[in-house]
Amino acid sequence: MILGIDVGGTHTDAVLIDKFKIKKKAKVPTDTHNLLNSLLQITTTILAAEDPAKLQRVVLSTTLSTNAIVQNKIKRVGMIIASGPGLPPSLLPVPQNTCFIAGYVNHRGIIAADINAEEIQEGVTKLCQEGIDHLGVVGKFSTRNPEQELKIAEILSSRFRHVSLGHRMSGHLNFRRRIATTYLNSAVWDLYQRFVQDVLQFVNQQGINVPIYILKADGGTFEVAKSSDYPVQTILSGPAASIMGVLSMAQCNEDAIALDIGGTTTDIAVFADGVPLLESLGVTIEGHKTLIRGLRTRSIGLGGDSVVRCENGKLIIGPQREGPAAALGGPFPTPTDAMIVLNLTTIGKRDKAVTALEPIAHLLDKTVLETAQQIFEEACRKIVTAVRSFIEEINNQPVYTIHEMLEGRKITPKVLYVVGGPAAAMAGPLGIYLACTPFIPEHSEVANAVGAALARTTAELTILADTERRLLTIGEEGIQIPIPSRFTSEEAIAVGRERLREKALAMGAKEEDLEIEVIENQEFNMVRDSYTAGKNIRVKVQIKPGLISGFTRGKTL
Numbered sequence: 303m304i305l306g307i308d309v310g311g312t313h314t315d316a317v318l319i320d321k322f323k324i325k326k327k328a329k330v331p332t333d334t335h336n337l338l339n340s341l342l343q344i345t346t347t348i349l350a351a352e353d354p355a356k357l358q359r360v361v362l363s364t365t366l367s368t369n370a371i372v373q374n375k376i377k378r379v380g381m382i383i384a385s386g387p388g389l390p391p392s393l394l395p396v397p398q399n400t401c402f403i404a405g406y407v408n409h410r411g412i413i414a415a416d417i418n419a420e421e422i423q424e425g426v427t428k429l430c431q432e433g434i435d436h437l438g439v440v441g442k443f444s445t446r447n448p449e450q451e452l453k454i455a456e457i458l459s460s461r462f463r464h465v466s467l468g469h470r471m472s473g474h475l476n477f478r479r480r481i482a483t484t485y486l487n488s489a490v491w492d493l494y495q496r497f498v499q500d501v502l503q504f505v506n507q508q509g510i511n512v513p514i515y516i517l518k519a520d521g522g523t524f525e526v527a528k529s530s531d532y533p534v535q536t537i538l539s540g541p542a543a544s545i546m547g548v549l550s551m552a553q554c555n556e557d558a559i560a561l562d563i564g565g566t567t568t569d570i571a572v573f574a575d576g577v578p579l580l581e582s583l584g585v586t587i588e589g590h591k592t593l594i595r596g597l598r599t600r601s602i603g604l605g606g607d608s609v610v611r612c613e614n615g616k617l618i619i620g621p622q623r624e625g626p627a628a629a630l631g632g633p634f635p636t637p638t639d640a641m642i643v644l645n646l647t648t649i650g651k652r653d654k655a656v657t658a659l660e661p662i663a664h665l666l667d668k669t670v671l672e673t674a675q676q677i678f679e680e681a682c683r684k685i686v687t688a689v690r691s692f693i694e695e696i697n698n699q700p701v702y703t704i705h706e707m708l709e710g711r712k713i714t715p716k717v718l719y720v721v722g723g724p725a726a727a728m729a730g731p732l733g734i735y736l737a738c739t740p741f742i743p744e745h746s747e748v749a750n751a752v753g754a755a756l757a758r759t760t761a762e763l764t765i766l767a768d769t770e771r772r773l774l775t776i777g778e779e780g781i782q783i784p785i786p787s788r789f790t791s792e793e794a795i796a797v798g799r800e801r802l803r804e805k806a807l808a809m810g811a812k813e814e815d816l817e818i819e820v821i822e823n824q825e826f827n828m829v830r831d832s833y834t835a836g837k838n839i840r841v842k843v844q845i846k847p848g849l850i851s852g853f854t855r856g857k858t859l
Contacts (some may be wrong), residue, residue, distance in 0.1 A: 303356050306755025307344065308543050312565030312607060314340040315751040316348045322853050325750045326352075337366075337497065342502040342692060354509045356840040362526070363517035363543035363754040366497050366742075367490045367536045371588050371853055376489035377436050380429035380462075382422065383481065387416065395482050395590070401425030401830055408767060410838075411446030411775060419457055420441055421658075426458055436491060438484040440468035442477045445777035446766055448577035452780060464700075466493045470586070471534065473764025474775030475843065479584055481640040483592040492812040494533030501526050513810050515759070519585055519596030521546045521578065521704070521847040522760020525810035534594055539570040541599040545578050548719045548752030550849055551743035552573040559689055559715045559738060562749065563722035566623045568685055570600040572691050574713055576737070577703040578847075579696065595762065597704070597847070599694045604684050606724045607640040608678055612665040617680055626659030634657050638724065640677035643670060646727035655676035682728060686735040706845045721749035758855055759811035762821075762844040765798040768838025770828055775800060791825050791839050798843040807844055818843055 304319040319327040328347045333339045346668060370376050380399045385391065386406030403425065405417030411722075429437070437458060444451045448469040455465045466487040468480045505514055514522035519538040529535065543563035548554070554576040559852040562569040572579050578597050585596035603621020613616050627638035629650030639655035641647045656670050663673040669847055693713055699710040717739035721730040725742050732741030745752060767789055774783045774797065785793075799818050806816055822842035827834045 303352070303358060305348070305357055305360045306435065306751040306753075307341070307362045308540065308715070308750035308754055309337060309362060310540060310564060310750065311369055311567075312605070315748045317349050317511050317745070317748050317751040317755055318352065319752070319755050324745055327745060327751070328749065333659065338500040338504055342507065345504065345508050347700055356513075357512045359512060359513050359515060360505065361515040361517060361523055361754045361757065362501065362508060363539045363750055364536065365499065365540040367494060367533050368538055368540060368587065370490050370493050371486060371537065375493075376486075377492050378432075378434050379436045379438055379485055379488040380426070380432075380434040380539070381481070381485060382425065382437065382439045382458075384417065384444075384450060385477070385855055386442050388442070389477070393439070397485055399429055399432060405450060405655070406451060407441055407443040407447045407527055408445055409446070410771070411443060412771075413447065413449065414820045417450050417454065421574065423458060424452060424759060426461060430461060430606070435463045436488040437465045438464045438468070438481075438488045438597050439465060439486050439560070439859045440481050442478075443475070444469040445473050445480075445764065446775055447575050448777075448780040464488060467489070467780075469531075469777055469780055470480050472595075474583070474593045474761070476593060479537070479591050479593045481483050482590040483534055483584070483594060486537070486590055486592065487532065490533045494536070495530060496721070498526055498530045498678045506682065507635075512588065514811055515758055517543050517546070517581070517754045517757055518760065519594050520580070520760055521549075521597050521753075521757055522845070523754075523757050524759055524761070528809050534592065536589055537592075537594060538596050538599060541571065541601060542597050543750035543753040543757075544721060545571045545597050547601065547721060547751075547850070548743065548753070549578060549747065549748030550752055550756045550853065552719055554717065554719070556717060557713050557715045558717040558719060558734065559693075561685065561686070561689075561721070561732070563724045563728060564605045565626070565721065565723065566602050566603070566605045567601045568722075570602070570689055572693060572713055572715065574708060577823065580702045580704045582700065582702045593703060593752040598696070598702075600688060602684070602688045604637075604681060606641075607632065608681075609634045610636055610640070612662045612664065613806060616660070617666070617676060619677065619684065627655065631656035635662060635677075635679055637681045640674040640681075641724065644679070645676035647724075655837045659681065677726075680730075682731050682735060685728075685732060685755045687738060687752075688761070718775050719743065721746035723747060727786070727828065729843060756849045758815040758845075758848055758850045759806055759809050760845045761802060761809055761811070761849050762842065763802045763805065765794045765801075765839075765841040765843070767794045767839035767841075768836065770840070787836065787844075789837075789839070791823055791841060794839045794841045795820055795823065795843070798836055801847065802843050811845070811853065815845075816846065817846045819846055840853070
């Protein structure tokens with residue numbers, strides 16, 4: 303059996319899957335002040351009369367890191383930057399408490415200038431005086447030689463609660479994005495540690511003794527205990543879960559749109575020939591351009607529980623959520639109340655929904671029924687506008703799927719998949735607006751939990767070989783290995799495959815799920831005095847995002 307849990311901002315959902323069939327499903331309100339209570343409540347419900355010993359894995363997805371960043375509920379972070387010559391500090395995305403230091407590694411990974419320990423200690427003292435106890439350390443070319451970052455961490459580790467190192471975040475060379483990624487990793491570290499502790503405590507209390515995984519932004523998983531040093535990998539875990547849910551429940555082979563309409567937000571995803579799109583460089587969140595590999599999504603602040611108000615005769619929906627719909631005891635009218643008034647759903651108390659809409663109807667000089675219809679249509683229009691804008695943006699750039707880049711490809715969706723609470727009410731009208739055939743998968747109300755449960759472990763590695771220096775570097779691992787001068791790209795690929803396999807198994811992957819592919823293979827000659835002095839080889843390998851072995855996509859759960 304597999305237990306999938308989605309810890310959302312509004313609800314926590316869970317599914318129990320046995321032999322690839324949904325045996326049970328449950329939904330409880332998320333207690334944002336005590337997630338342990340929500341986890342215990344939902345697992346107590348779903349595991350009632352079940353033997354926890356029969357579980358094979360537990361997988362969670364969460365909006366915790368995402369919401370903390372979006373709501374600016376993150377820790378202050380100090381940054382140590384070794385930028386070397388080139389970009390001036392004014393052009394780098396650095397936070398307020400940043401120290402630029404001398405010493406740097408050049409583009410080949412050779413130490414061009416040593417770091418100064420006294421300079422570092424002096425800068426750090428100022429950070430400590432500001433009350434900062436979380437640090438990020440980034441060198442421009444640290445992915446090609448992490449020695450200076452590691453040395454700085456060794457000097458400073460006793461003075462900070464946590465130190466995030468840039469070369470550990472990604473093997474990509476993009477300096478600006480690596481700074482942003484390292485900063486966010488430190489900023490949400492404390493919050494995420496508490497989440498990990500809650501998860502480990504709840505599985506202990508429930509007598510669960512199986513691997514526990516968390517879903518990443520790329521739709522893949524890794525073990526919760528292994529994830530604790532890389533919380534930034536879990537940003538946009540929630541939207542990734544909805545994409546994996548649609549991927550598992552729908553037999554999609556064409557261009558399509560997927561919408562997850564929740565209580566707070568609507569998450570938008572697009573499929574090319576049935577395959578989810580991937581961010582080519584990394585996801586962007588609240589203006590922070592990162593190197594976190596993730597599925598391409600767009601979230602808007604509109605959901606079933608968004609606050610509806612009228613200002614200067616204009617109807618405004620969201621982005622705030624201040625509780626459930628008025629029909630369910632909430633303080634403000636919402637799109638859900640409008641759907642209840644229109645008899646598009648039978649939840650809650652209709653008389654409370656009518657009462658909540660009356661002041662808005664008065665301001666609009668309309669009946670309550672007319673007002674409910676206008677609210678519903680406006681909510682649909684806002685979603686449609688966001689979808690069209692997203693597709694236009696995609697079609698103005700190269701299209702990357704989780705498998706490949708599609709040269710010159712234009713996305714023309716024909717099918718609309720809708721999951722989430724309001725799916726039944728909104729799928730039809732949205733399909734008409736978007737000229738797509740609407741489809742609501744079975745169990746759509748727990749699609750995120752299904753997607754998390756069936757996702758397989760993913761990982762990637764970057765291999766850099768400099769045959770002149772006779773040195774191979776594995777960027778993300780901070781490892782350097784001697785190689786012969788005649789080392790080839792084929793040998794680099796072999797090293798990458800084996801090291802990636804070891805890494806994935808350590809992250810909790812199963813051998814049968816290791817679908818490894820080479821996504822980059824470049825080789826450049828290095829010339830000295832008109833002679834080839836060696837080669838610079840760059841290889842990137844990944845385990846493709848997808849569903850666990852044995853599950854057939856679109857299979858009836």
